[in-house]
Amino acid sequence: MTEVDLCGHATLAAAFVLFTELRPDLEAVRFQSVSGPLAVAREGDRLVLDFPSRPPQPIPPVPGLSEALGARVLETHLSRDVVAVLGSEAEVRALEPDFQALTRIPPALLEARPAKEVTHGPLPDDAHGAPGGPLAP
Numbered sequence: 001m002t003e004v005d006l007c008g009h010a011t012l013a014a015a016f017v018l019f020t021e022l023r024p025d026l027e028a029v030r031f032q033s034v035s036g037p038l039a040v041a042r043e044g045d046r047l048v049l050d051f052p053s054r055p056p057q058p059i060p061p062v063p064g065l066s067e068a069l070g071a072r073v074l075e076t077h078l079s080r081d082v083v084a085v086l087g088s089e090a091e092v093r094a095l096e097p098d099f100q101a102l103t104r105i106p107p108a109l110l111e112a113r114p115a116k117e118v119t120h121g122p123l124p125d126d127a128h129g130a131p132g133g134p135l136a137p
Contacts, residue, residue: 005035005080006080028040028044050052062105067101068097069084069097070097071095082105085111086113091114095122
């Protein structure tokens with residue numbers, strides 16, 4: 001069995017149990033993980049997880065990626081995942097990737113983002129309608 005490098009939901013769940021059941025006196029806790037220390041703090045009735053920073057770095061084009069995505073990839077970057085940079089938000093929203101083809105492209109997790117997000121900072125959460133995000137075959 002191998003530990004995943006980061007699982008925010010499980011980290012928050014463990015912190016919740018510590019804060020509410022085992023150690024209600026605590027205001028913060030730090031977990032050791034494969035990705036390094038993960039700190040969770042109470043802020044009122046919320047728990048705040050301090051994620052490690054993993055800024056993506058440019059990498060050479062990934063062979064077969066444009067074909068697997070069905071879109072022209074302008075740039076590729078690597079953080080934990082491969083980030084495929086497409087020309088626009090509309091291109092990201094229109095993606096119809098070939099997931100079978102994506103399984104042949106390491107690593108197994110890929111994110112597709114519009115160019116403006118990579119060059120001008122992140123768009124709001126995907127839950128709020130922003131395009132892009134993980135594509136996992």
